[in-house]
Structure formats: structure tokens, C-alpha cells
Amino acid sequence: MIEISNVSKRFQHSNAVDGLTLQIATGELTVLIGTSGSGKSTTLKMINRLIEPDSGSIRLAGADIRQQSPEVLRRHIGYAIQSVGLFPHWTVEQNIAAVPALLKWPAARIRERVTELLELLHLPAETFRQRYPHQLSGGQQQRVGVARALAADPEVLLMDEPFGALDPVTRGSLQQELARIQKLSGKTIVLVTHDIDEALQLGQHIVLMDKGRIVQQGKPESFLLQPANDFVRDFVGQSDAGVRLLGLTTVASRVQATARADGEPIRSDCTLREALSQFVSRQVDRLPVVNEQGQHAGALLFCDLLGGRAS
Ligand SMILES: Nc1ncnc2c1ncn2[C@@H]1O[C@H](COP(=O)(O)OP(=O)(O)OP(=O)(O)O)[C@@H](O)[C@H]1O
Ligand SMILES: [Mg+2]
Missing domain, CATH: 3.40.50.300 (P-loop containing nucleotide triphosphate hydrolases)
Incomplete structure (x- = not known):
């Protein structure tokens, strides 16, 4: 100290x-x-x-x-x-x-x-x-x-x-x-x-x-x-402030393991702020997610960006 x-x-x-x-x-x-x-x-x-x-x-x-x-x-x-x-x-x-x-x-x-x-x-x-x-x-x-x-x-x-x-x-x-x-x-x-x-x-x-x-x-x-x-x-x-708040939480806390999505996957250790950018630039409402080892981990749904503030 x-x-x-x-x-x-x-x-x-x-x-x-x-x-x-x-x-x-x-x-x-x-x-x-x-x-x-x-x-x-x-x-x-x-x-x-x-x-x-x-x-x-x-x-x-x-x-x-x-x-x-x-x-x-x-x-x-x-x-x-x-x-x-x-x-x-x-x-x-x-x-x-x-x-x-x-x-x-x-x-x-x-x-x-x-x-x-x-x-x-x-x-x-x-x-x-x-x-x-x-x-x-x-x-x-x-x-x-x-x-x-x-x-x-x-x-x-x-x-x-x-x-x-x-x-x-x-x-x-x-x-x-x-x-x-x-x-x-x-x-x-x-x-x-x-x-x-x-x-x-x-x-x-x-x-x-x-x-x-x-x-x-x-x-x-x-x-x-x-x-x-x-x-x-x-x-x-x-x-x-809202976007920065998303930057404090990772995709891992919101991913739905059983959901599916197409396209290039994002990593579960990305922040929700980075995910938001992907939703907007790809014009989609769900993104496939892989874990840090590159293995399939489910999907992130746009509506879940607003979930409880787990981190
Ligand atoms: N050696 C010095 N002699 C006179 N004034 C000083 C000296 N060092 C710092 N100051 C003054 O003390 C105040 C605080 O300075 P300091 O360097 O701690 O600020 P800072 O928060 O690090 O700023 P910055 O973000 O610009 O680096 C300033 O007004 C500065 O001009
Ligand atoms: Mg300084």
C-alpha cells in the first residue's frame, strides 16, 4: 500500500x-x-x-x-x-x-x-x-x-x-x-x-x-x-458514456451457447463495444462467437447487449 x-x-x-x-x-x-x-x-x-x-x-x-x-x-x-x-x-x-x-x-x-x-x-x-x-x-x-x-x-x-x-x-x-x-x-x-x-x-x-x-x-x-x-x-x-460502458464488459458474459449465427466469428474476450461495431458494420443482429482457443462458443444476439450488467 x-x-x-x-x-x-x-x-x-x-x-x-x-x-x-x-x-x-x-x-x-x-x-x-x-x-x-x-x-x-x-x-x-x-x-x-x-x-x-x-x-x-x-x-x-x-x-x-x-x-x-x-x-x-x-x-x-x-x-x-x-x-x-x-x-x-x-x-x-x-x-x-x-x-x-x-x-x-x-x-x-x-x-x-x-x-x-x-x-x-x-x-x-x-x-x-x-x-x-x-x-x-x-x-x-x-x-x-x-x-x-x-x-x-x-x-x-x-x-x-x-x-x-x-x-x-x-x-x-x-x-x-x-x-x-x-x-x-x-x-x-x-x-x-x-x-x-x-x-x-x-x-x-x-x-x-x-x-x-x-x-x-x-x-x-x-x-x-x-x-x-x-x-x-x-x-x-x-x-x-453508454458505448464506453459496453467497453467494460466482454462478449463471454452475454454469449448464448445454444444460439447459432453465420459469418466470421468474434472472440469471446472482445468487449461488447467491439461487438456493437461489428453488428453495425455487418448489418446483422447476431454474431457467431468462438472462445479464446478458437472453438465454437455460440452466438451473441444484438438484443442481449442491453442485458444486466454482469462483467
Ligand atoms: N518544476 C516546476 N516548476 C514550476 N511549476 C511546476 C513545476 N512542475 C510542475 N509545475 C506546475 O505544477 C502544476 C502541476 O504540474 P504537473 O506536471 O503535475 O501536471 P500534470 O497533471 O502532470 O499535467 P500534464 O497532463 O500536462 O502532464 C502545473 O501548473 C505546472 O505548471
Ligand atoms: Mg504530467
């Missing part, structure tokens, strides 16, 4: 973070979202002591983070940022290996870990390991930044818009990869994003900030079903 208690940070004339109290559960993916300048990055940087608060306290696993030096603290906290911050004169391999090297891992283990992470982030290891950051595209640099954050398998991962420079396809596959890593490893992840769909898809707990304070926090569906005020309603996109 990360416990942020009544933390404030003031820069010149404005409160970047204003009396923030927030508990970040262990093993959960918490998303910080909000307008530009609302204090998200400042909050993240206070957790790994890149910025020191003016007042209040932050505890990690029960201990005040000021009890450790920032350098020691950061070995246990992975940090990936949009502007990447790779060391320009170090190769991709050296960049990713930064923390494992500090922790004095044996060379063979470091090399293995770098290979594993590059493959995980869809960068063929032999092509990329010896390159320098300037020889990579922005999206590739960003992925190396994420690999570096994951390298020493830290308990806590702070990610500040880590997928901002990626095309939608790569972004989608890395979002799925992050969700998978999180489920498998049970890591505590704090992710900052501007993208409400990314927040709804990945966040187990979402915190919406404005002017250094929390406006609303809770599960993804609570933002769509019970927005606290007009600011929240506007932020989640009032007119698209």
Missing part, C-alpha cells in the same frame, strides 16, 4: 498538489487521470522522491519514504516517463540494465533479462540491443523506457503516459501486455494517462484530479454510472 497523507506541493504561485490524501492498494493498477496541469506528474514524482512535498507524508509498505535515500528507494520503484529520459550515450542494453547493474546482478542474468524484456515489448533483441537511443523511433524509445522500468522486477511501477508516442495498434498491444503483466505478477502500478479509454480499460481504481485535488475516485464503471458532478461527466464524455 502507498499511503499519501495530506500532501501539498507549491511551485511559485500555484498549488500543484493541494492537500492530497490517497491510498494506492498493493497489487492493483491505479490510474491517475485529469486535465493538463492537475498535478498528476507531480504526485508520481513525489512517490519516488524526484520531488519533495512541502507538507504531508508518503508511506510505502508502512514506512515513510524519507527513511530511505532517494537512490535506494528508486531501486524498488520502476519509473517510465513519456519523455523517456534514456541515457543518450548508452546502448539499449545498457539503458535497460541500469538498475540490475546497480544491484550487481551477474552479467549473464542481466543479458537474459534484457533479451526477455525486449521480446516482451516487441523489439527483436538482436536488432535492438546494441543500438543507441538516437537510432530508435519515438515509440521504440518509449518501449525501451518501459523495459528499463520493469528491469529489476520492482514491486511498484510508476508510469507517466508511457504509451503516448505509440500508434494505436502498438499502443493496444502494449496496454494488453501491461494488463497481463499486472495480473500475473500482482504488481502495484500507478499509471498516468490523458486517455479516458485507456483509464477505463486498464484501471482497477481510477483517480480523477483537477487543480491538485481529487474530484472522484473509484472503479471504472462508477465514473460512467455515478459521475460526481458535471466536470466528471464532461471528462468521461457524456455522449459516449
